[in-house]
Amino acid sequence: HATAHIGSVADESFCRAVIDRIEGGGAAIGVLVNAAAVLGPSGRFTDTSMADFLNLLTVNLMGICNFIRWALPHMEERGFGRIINFAGGGAAYAYPMFSSYGISKVAVVRLTETIAEEIATPNVTVNVIAPGAVATDMLAEVRRRGGEVRTVVEMEEPVRLIRFLAGPEATHINGRFIHARDNYRDAHAFENKD
Numbered sequence: 001h002a003t004a005h006i007g008s009v010a011d012e013s014f015c016r017a018v019i020d021r022i023e024g025g026g027a028a029i030g031v032l033v034n035a036a037a038v039l040g041p042s043g044r045f046t047d048t049s050m051a052d053f054l055n056l057l058t059v060n061l062m063g064i065c066n067f068i069r070w071a072l073p074h075m076e077e078r079g080f081g082r083i084i085n086f087a088g089g090g091a092a093y094a095y096p097m098f099s100s101y102g103i104s105k106v107a108v109v110r111l112t113e114t115i116a117e118e119i120a121t122p123n124v125t126v127n128v129i130a131p132g133a134v135a136t137d138m139l140a141e142v143r144r145r146g147g148e149v150r151t152v153v154e155m156e157e158p159v160r161l162i163r164f165l166a167g168p169e170a171t172h173i174n175g176r177f178i179h180a181r182d183n184y185r186d187a188h189a190f191e192n193k194d
Contacts, residue, residue: 009036009063019070031082031166032071034064037104039138042145045099053100060104061111068115068126076121082166083126085112087177092130098147109177116175125174127165131158132180153180 005021007014022029040056041048064085075081090102091109112128119126132153133139143149157180164170164184173190183189 008059009034009066010058012062012066012069015063015066016070019067019074023074028078029071029074030080031084032067032075033084033086033162034067035086036063037086037101037138039098039141040100040104042097042147044097048100056100057104057107060101061107064108064111068111072115072119072124072126075124076119079121079123081121081124082170083112083115084162084165085126085128086131087112087128088130091128091177092179095147097145098142112177113175119174123171125165125170127170127173127175128177129158129161129165130177130179131161134158157181 005014005018007018009015019029037060038056040060041052068083072081072083075083085108087105087108090098091105095102109128112126115126133149133151134155134157135152139149139152161178161180161184165173165178169185173184176190178184
C-alpha cells in the first residue's frame with residue numbers, strides 16, 4: 001500500500017504533516033529514507049549566488065533535518081527505527097564546479113554521525129549512503145554541465161544497501177557513511193569506528 005504526499009521537503013510544516021498523517025492514521029514509521037535533493041548551481045564557488053546556495057542547503061540539508069526531527073521521536077518511543085540518508089560522491093571527495101552540492105552532502109554526513117551519537121535507544125539507527133552514480137535525470141544534468149561522472153551503477157545496488165540497512169542484520173551499524181559497492185555485509189566491516 002502506498003500513499004503519495006506531494007510537497008517540498010524544504011517546508012518543515014509539510015514534513016511534519018506527512019509524519020503526523022502516517023502516525024495518526026494507524027501506521028508506524030519504521031524506515032525513513034531521505035533521498036530528495038537538488039543539484040543546484042554549478043561553476044566556481046566564488047561565482048555562486050548565495051541565494052542559490054541557501055536554496056540548495058534548504059532542500060538538501062534542511063529537508064533531511066525536517067523529516068528526522070519529526071520521525072525520530074516516534075521511532076525512539078517504539079524502540080525501532082531505521083533512518084537512511086543519501087549523501088553521494090559529493091561528500092566523499094572534492095567535486096569542483098559543484099561545490100554547493102558537495103558541501104550540502106558533507107553536512108548530511110556530519111548530521112548523520114551526530115544524530116547517531118545522540119540516539120540512546122537500541123534498535124534505532126541512522127546511516128548515510130553513497131548510492132553511486134545512478135542513471136537519473138540529475139546525473140544527466142551533471143554530464144550536461146561538464147561534471148565528472150565516475151562509474152555508473154545500476155539502481156539495484158543502492159536498493160540492496162537500503163534493504164540491508166533497513167533489516168535486522170544491520171542493527172549494529174549506526175552513524176556510518178557506506179557506499180553501495182562497499183562490503184557492508186561483512187560482520188567485521190564496522191568494528192572500528194575510524
